[in-house]
Amino acid sequence: MDRIRTIRLLAxxxxxxxxxxxxxxxxxxxxxxxxxxGGGGWRDEFSRFLNIDTVDPSGLDIIAVGLIHVLPVxxxxxxxxxxxxxxxxxxxxxRFDTGVIYTALLFTLLMPPGVAFFHxxxxxxxxxxxxxxxxxxxxxxxxxxxxxxxAVIQISFPSALTDHPLWTSLNGFAGxxxxxxxxxxxxxxxxxxxxxxxxxxxxxxxxxxxxxxVLAVIAGAAVLMYGRIASWRLxxxxxxxxxxxxxxxxxxxxxxxxxxxxxxxxxxxxxxAAVFIATDPSSSSSTxxxxxxxxxxxxxxxxxxxxxxxxxxDSVIPVLLLVSMLAPLIDHVVVWFNIRRRALxxx
Amino acid sequence: MRVNIKKVPGLRIGNTPDxxxxxxxxxxxxxxxxxxxxxxxxxxxxxxxxxxKAGEAVLCDRQxxxxxxxxxxxxxxxxxxxxxxxxxxxxxxxxxxxxxxxQFDIPANPDRDSIRHLMLQSGLWATLRTRPFxxxxxxxxxxxxxxxxxxxxxxxxxxPAVIISEYDNQFSLGLKTLCDLVDTPVxxxxxxxVEFLLEEPCRVRVSSFGDxxxxxxxxxxxxxxxxxxxxxxxVWHINYQDVISLGQLxxxxxxxxxxxxxLAGSAVKNPRLMTxxxxxxxxxxxxxxxxxxxxxxxxxxxLSGHTSIGHEASLGQRHRQVTALIEASSPQSNASYGSxxxxxxxxxxxxxxxxxxxxxxxxxxxxxxPLLRALIVGDVERARDLGALELVEEDLALLxxxxxxxxxxxxxxxxMLDQIYREGLSTRx
Numbered sequence: 001m002d003r004i005r006t007i008r009l010l011a012x013x014x015x016x017x018x019x020x021x022x023x024x025x026x027x028x029x030x031x032x033x034x035x036x037x038g039g040g041g042w043r044d045e046f047s048r049f050l051n052i053d054t055v056d057p058s059g060l061d062i063i064a065v066g067l068i069h070v071l072p073v074x075x076x077x078x079x080x081x082x083x084x085x086x087x088x089x090x091x092x093x094x095r096f097d098t099g100v101i102y103t104a105l106l107f108t109l110l111m112p113p114g115v116a117f118f119h120x121x122x123x124x125x126x127x128x129x130x131x132x133x134x135x136x137x138x139x140x141x142x143x144x145x146x147x148x149x150x151a152v153i154q155i156s157f158p159s160a161l162t163d164h165p166l167w168t169s170l171n172g173f174a175g176x177x178x179x180x181x182x183x184x185x186x187x188x189x190x191x192x193x194x195x196x197x198x199x200x201x202x203x204x205x206x207x208x209x210x211x212x213x214v215l216a217v218i219a220g221a222a223v224l225m226y227g228r229i230a231s232w233r234l235x236x237x238x239x240x241x242x243x244x245x246x247x248x249x250x251x252x253x254x255x256x257x258x259x260x261x262x263x264x265x266x267x268x269x270x271x272x273a274a275v276f277i278a279t280d281p282s283s284s285s286s287t288x289x290x291x292x293x294x295x296x297x298x299x300x301x302x303x304x305x306x307x308x309x310x311x312x313x314d315s316v317i318p319v320l321l322l323v324s325m326l327a328p329l330i331d332h333v334v335v336w337f338n339i340r341r342r343a344l345x346x347x
Numbered sequence: 348m349r350v351n352i353k354k355v356p357g358l359r360i361g362n363t364p365d366x367x368x369x370x371x372x373x374x375x376x377x378x379x380x381x382x383x384x385x386x387x388x389x390x391x392x393x394x395x396x397x398x399x400k401a402g403e404a405v406l407c408d409r410q411x412x413x414x415x416x417x418x419x420x421x422x423x424x425x426x427x428x429x430x431x432x433x434x435x436x437x438x439x440x441x442x443x444x445x446x447x448x449x450q451f452d453i454p455a456n457p458d459r460d461s462i463r464h465l466m467l468q469s470g471l472w473a474t475l476r477t478r479p480f481x482x483x484x485x486x487x488x489x490x491x492x493x494x495x496x497x498x499x500x501x502x503x504x505x506x507p508a509v510i511i512s513e514y515d516n517q518f519s520l521g522l523k524t525l526c527d528l529v530d531t532p533v534x535x536x537x538x539x540x541v542e543f544l545l546e547e548p549c550r551v552r553v554s555s556f557g558d559x560x561x562x563x564x565x566x567x568x569x570x571x572x573x574x575x576x577x578x579x580x581x582v583w584h585i586n587y588q589d590v591i592s593l594g595q596l597x598x599x600x601x602x603x604x605x606x607x608x609x610l611a612g613s614a615v616k617n618p619r620l621m622t623x624x625x626x627x628x629x630x631x632x633x634x635x636x637x638x639x640x641x642x643x644x645x646x647x648x649x650l651s652g653h654t655s656i657g658h659e660a661s662l663g664q665r666h667r668q669v670t671a672l673i674e675a676s677s678p679q680s681n682a683s684y685g686s687x688x689x690x691x692x693x694x695x696x697x698x699x700x701x702x703x704x705x706x707x708x709x710x711x712x713x714x715x716x717p718l719l720r721a722l723i724v725g726d727v728e729r730a731r732d733l734g735a736l737e738l739v740e741e742d743l744a745l746l747x748x749x750x751x752x753x754x755x756x757x758x759x760x761x762x763m764l765d766q767i768y769r770e771g772l773s774t775r776x
Contacts, residue, residue, distance in 0.1 A: 338717075343576075
């Protein structure tokens with residue numbers, strides 16, 4: 001159990017670094033665009049207090065500004081997650097689950113930099129009670145609490161998860177600036193040159209804090225797979241599902257349907273959620289066949305909803321929620337076939 | 348036939364034992380342990396303080412009184428210990444050092460019935476095991492196959508090839524006797540890198556498995572040679588050293604009352620093979636062999652053995668090794684860092700986290716997590732349908748070791764098998 005927790009924290013570390021770096025970089029970039037004037041708010045006040053050079057920032061400035069955005073979100077998420085876990089562990093007479101650190105980190109990395117503190121507190125409390133505590137903690141709940149926390153904020157406050165208000169604002173698009181731009185390009189006929197695939201892969205684009213850098217996510221995936229926690233079948237399944245449906249939509253063509261699979265891969269929170277949320281062993285299928293099925297289903301549905309529903313371009317969170325709920329059903333079918341095969345083979 | 352069984356990431360727990368049998372130890376007392384005979388209600392035939400010879404019946408099965416368990420030494424029954432619900436824990440026989448043993452009559456023409464009769468009389472019948480359940484077989488029944496296990500891949504186990512080459516004649520005579528015992532196929536399961544010379548003509552079918560754990564588990568052999576179904580047919584299996592004992596019985600009229608075991612593990616100064624009496628006291632085996640003050644001794648392997656403690660501190664009937672490990676300085680040292688905020692009772696195990704590790708060490712054809720869940724919640728029919736009948740405790744040892752929730756699945760499986768047996772659920776309606 002402790003081994004799992006340690007490896008998971010190690011795996012998410014590169015993503016955390018990328019999140020801090022990119023959030024600081026994007027914030028300073030936006031400020032520079034506006035001639036150094038921020039839009040007010042305590043984050044601006046605090047960076048001014050720290051004497052951050054907004055015109056010609058150093059690496060240290062970038063990290064400091066990144067931490068100003070990431071740390072408070074994490075702190076509040078952790079305080080609320082820890083509070084509820086403490087209450088449940090006390091009441092249920094069980095060990096305090098240190099996995100809440102990881103849950104809070106996952107949640108933080110799925111938040112936009114400008115998220116309101118009330119939303120964090122609300123989402124985390126809801127998830128820790130209804131997707132964690134009342135089931136008896138990790139391994140007994142069937143949904144990942146971080147996923148539920150993000151989903152409940154997305155449903156309750158649809159505008160909460162759009163980008164930082166200071167940044168190039170495109171209303172109505174949750175999740176990723178890249179996707180939003182793509183959609184706008186389709187409707188406005190803008191030039192498709194504003195950003196390059198490598199930027200999206202390395203993570204120097206705007207988006208939810210932890211989800212921009214696919215490179216860091218791949219590093220995390222390597223750690224998780226080396227530690228034998230994430231199932232490679234689930235990951236490969238998602239990739240196959242994604243490529244499959246993307247290829248089909250490419251063949252149909254027209255508008256967003258033309259988006260090739262390697263763009264789908266680096267856009268939105270697909271990579272991050274596929275590696276850190278979908279492979280959570282306790283909320284995914286528990287048989288190898290089931291893992292293949294669940295992965296393919298998740299990858300396929302994400303692309304499908306992305307391209308057919310322009311009002312919800314980053315479909316990752318609802319799809320993973322749906323697929324997590326389907327996992328017991330998938331397992332049920334796999335078990336049924338296993339029992340039938342045993343009865344037929346051995347008589 | 349050759350079956351490849353994938354190796355499981357190994358454990359490092361000390362040096363492998365030397366491959367020569369270079370010591371022989373005697374023991375002041377030998378014990379028969381109740382836990383070695385699951386599913387059997389034992390009746391004590393020799394009361395406390397009564398003298399017994401080696402080979403004399405000490406216990407019998409209450410339901411099948413012809414199934415006898417015999418004393419491995421001559422001496423006096425010094426203790427009959429019972430536990431909860433008067434379950435027999437152990438019968439201890441203190442050796443008198445005289446070595447008196449009963450001479451059994453060897454049948455002139457060994458056939459099915461006379462072999463069975465002699466095996467029952469001499470206590471060797473109780474070395475056979477059935478699958479499903481791992482019980483002593485019913486003398487009136489016939490198996491659909493008989494497996495001889497001449498491979499042992501448990502960590503630090505003795506190499507069967509060394510022991511069989513030492514007791515070559517007895518082993519081949521034992522095999523021949525087994526062929527006369529049943530009409531059904533007799534399989535000899537061996538490691539891939541070992542060759543046995545079998546006397547011709549012989550209807551023993553040789554199958555080789557890998558040489559890394561878990562290739563030596565009987566459950567794996569049965570799965571590939573003669574799988575257990577829901578039709579009530581059973582497979583019998585016997586260990587190679589018990590075959591040697593059977594050969595000895597049919598050549599001299601006396602079973603082999605000793606076994607070659609390996610004494611190894613991180614706490615052992617000089618890991619090696621040695622000959623010890625059946626059921627020898629663990630203290631006598633380890634006397635003068637351990638290089639440390641704080642240690643834990645296990646009868647059997649570190650994966651599926653029993654910690655030697657209390658009245659059960661003797662060599663198990665099916666154990667071919669004694670493992671002695673250096674004990675961590677404090678029993679609390681493996682506490683989780685969650686114990687900083689600890690509010691629990693300390694005895695609970697964590698939830699089952701279905702990591703892919705569990706699938707990679709699962710017995711073949713078994714869906715690990717659904718089966719473990721069925722065991723945890725006590726769903727007998729689901730566990731049976733998922734293949735619990737193919738398994739005994741040792742098959743789940745790797746799963747217990749891998750499971751992050753620290754649940755020991757062996758006892759859960761045993762409870763479930765007992766219930767299936769009691770309620771006659773082994774055939775599927």
